Amino acid sequence: MKNKSKVKTLTLQDRSDTSFYQFNPVFGFWGKPDIERDVSFEQRRDEVIRVSHNAEGNRDSPFDRSCGKKTILCVGGSHTWGGGVEQHLRYTDRLSERSGLDVINLGHCSLGFDQVCLTLLEKSSFYSPNIVIVEQYPWAIHRVLNTFVNGYVKPHFFLDSQQKLKLQKVPWLARFKIFRAMIGAFHSYRKEFREFQAGINLKEGYDPACDPIFLYWKSSYYDYLYKLVDSILGVMRDFCLQRGIKLLFALGVVGQRLGPQSGSALVDYDLPRNRLIHLLEKNQIRFVDMTNKMLLEHSEKAPVIFFDGHINAKGHDIFSQVLFDKLNDLGWLTT
């Protein structure tokens, strides 16, 4: 690690923290390469965890192309990156132990589903995976509508007048912080204005238990989002088919699902998950849903998630076991 001398303890304020991230012209942001820090995560304030990125900017061991083993590429958000947990306890590392295969972790905090798709398109030739696992926290699917995240302008997809999927790349000016801030101010305002028109207010008095993505009477606002996700799924499926890559989606359990019940039939914590499952089935993409297993293993004394919904070490272990079983059932570990 080049920056070993710079090791210091940070307190990560989770999503808003960008200590491990930098501008990237393709993905909007990506992990800083060769960085190593002692981190006190918000989820475990009393403990210090060593976090390091490899030369490619991923929280993973150095990539070894010569190992010749079957390779599984895991792409996802902060759950995959391992927010709040030690590197060796993450589901990717546990899956590697269980299967004996090379499992590459391309998880990054706040990575949207659109960026996950771009990661697959742009990085798969470098890693040449046999299997790609896309970890998706169902609630986080709304990030497809966010064009500005943690101070970075994101590339994003949209549907044109013929309902064709188009990609809006990161503007060239976004490499400069001042322009990022200006572009971001507009994007944030536009998003907030659209939400206001739909009767959604995420800025004042936000309650995660009543997030609009769970509300039936707001679901029409998200119709466009799911249409977009449908098209993106089609791209990912076609891309993997063309290259003989096996694609598997892993759906995490929404944190609210493990807490008290919503108290209203019109507030459904399974709404984004069910809509996502419908789209995966429509696109004939294989998936594994962690919900039932997580609900079964979760208890107040031994939870599977942290207070903020991120999976803890126990959750990661279950995640890897369920994935391993699914891969075995599909026969993908041997063929």
Added chain:
Amino acid sequence: MKHSLFRELFRFALSKKNFSQKLVYLFKAIIFAPLLYKGTKRMSQGEKAEAMSSQVGDDIYPLF
């Protein structure tokens, strides 16, 4: 179209809780209204919501 957008932006600013926020959002409305109007005009010509951005996107399939 133009008037209804401005009315909506004005309503949006006034929905903010305190006076300073209302002012900030009124200022933002003035700054961003032309960009939003351009997007709305395009939408009324048949393009969808996300095409509101002033730049034209790339086809995704040629990427692979």
